[in-house]
Amino acid sequence: MKIVKVETFLVPPRWLFLRVETDDGIVGWGEPIVEGRAESVAAAVTTLAERLGGADPTAIEDHWQVLAKGGFYRGGPVLSSALAGIDQALWDIKGKALGVPVHELLGGPVRRRARVYRWVGGNRAADLADDGVRAVEAGFDAVKCNPTGQLRHIEGPAAVREIVDRLTVLRESVGPAVDIAVDFHGRFSTAMARRVLPLLEPLMPMFVEEPVLPEFSRDLARVTAATSIPIATGERLYSRWDFRDVLPTGIAVAQPDLSHAGGISEVRRIAAMAEAYDVALAPHCPLGPIALAASLQIAFAVPNFLIQEQSLDIHQSHGNQLLDHLVDPAVFRFADGHVERPTGPGLGIEIDETAVRRAARTGHRWRNSVWRHVDGSFAEW
Structure with missing residues (x-):
């Protein structure tokens, strides 16, 4: 079996799909993407693919x-995401060639189903609470939100109080049996994290994600020491070497992204490193169906998996687009806040190639917002 063709597709709303074809007709799919830099990643895939023509796709580690x-x-x-998508596709091919799910090739399943959470949002506290109630009514017992807009390096009492109040309203609306994860998107300075996080402790968040920017990962020990809330980070860390210096800081949850951090191969290694530090794994995945399928193969193969992010109805803006490019959307049926173990070969999904090619004719040029403070200076998004 040899690789004969590698293609990429810009798929709305902001995805990049990768197709790897072999000479015996087996096709593997991957999702290499840096949100807002899809064209750059596609170019990197083209460069890396020069080494794959005529190669044996099953020699994944080499x-x-x-x-x-x-x-x-x-x-x-960019390079790590290009590699991630290729790695996903090669695992997909190998699983399909052998007729087994990828998690069987990683040692076999360690659980029957995997817990998932849904994003909730809203411009007002009441909207956030209503969205939280809708998530619970849909069967989710864990939600995640971002309760802030742009923040200054050090905010005063009013801004801090607004954060606490928004999360309090959400907690009161969903009740104590529902877990709430909080994503601060790196908008806090270390000083602000130390100020705000202790005030959130009575609400008992499941974890607080990326309170500070990855550039300040070495300061996470000061953040974790200031609060009893479990701290999560990792969506902007791209290798086991990036995580090597973060895991000893006292974080509770590692969040590598299967489309950014070198794919299935590297995230499996990151999970094993995290286990040695008593750190759980919650793969980052506000992306498309291929990234989610790859994430779930890891979720069913690693013992320290905690919960899986997924983009269905993310902020009520994307509809069911997560499912639009699947032949059988039932593989991602969420019930009681969980998804059942995928049993199909490879990544466990069948991509509707006709739908992908049709969507790619439209393509996208998605870019994240650029925020500015009232004085005109750049603000973290």
Whole structure:
């Protein structure tokens, strides 16, 4: 079996799909993407694919080593994401060739079903609470939200109080049996994290995600020491070497992204490293169906998995687009806040290639917002 073709597709709303075809007709799919930099990642895939023509797709680890390190310059979000999508596709091919799910090739399943959470949002506290109630009514017992807009390096009492009040209203609306995860998107300075997090402790969040920017990961020990709330981070860390310095800081949850951090191969290694530090794994995934399918293969193979992010109805803006490109959407049926173990070969999904090619004719040029403070200076989004 040899690789004969590699293609990428810009798929709305903000995704990049990868198709790898072999000479015996097996096709593997991956999702290499840096949100807002899809064109750059597609170009990187094209460059890396030069080494794959005519190669055996089942030699996954050798391909990973060569693609990650063979260009002398290595790492970073674009190259690591290009590699991630290729890695996903190669695992998909190998699983399909052997007729088994990828998690069977990673040692077999360690659980019957995996817990998932849904994003909730709203411009007002009441809207956030209403969305939380809708999530619970849909069967989810865990939700995640971002309760802030732009923040200054050090905010005063009014802004701090607004954060606490919004989360209090959400907690009161969903009740104590529902877990709430909070994503601060790196908008806090270390000082603000130390100020705000202790005030949230009575609400008992499941975790607080990325309270500070990844550039300040070395300061996470000061953040974790200031609060009893479990701290999560990792969506902007791209390798086991990035996590090596973060895991000893006292974080509770590692959040590598299967489309950014080197794919299934690397995230499996990151999960094993995290386990040695008593850190749980909650893969980051506000992306498309291929990224979610790859994430779930890890979720069913690693013992320290906690919960899985997914983008169905994210902020009520994308509808059911997570399911639009699947032949059988039932593989992502969420019930009682969980998804059942996928049993199909490879990544466990069948992509509707006609729908993908049709969507790619429209494509996208998605970019994140650029925020500014009232004085005109740049603000974290």
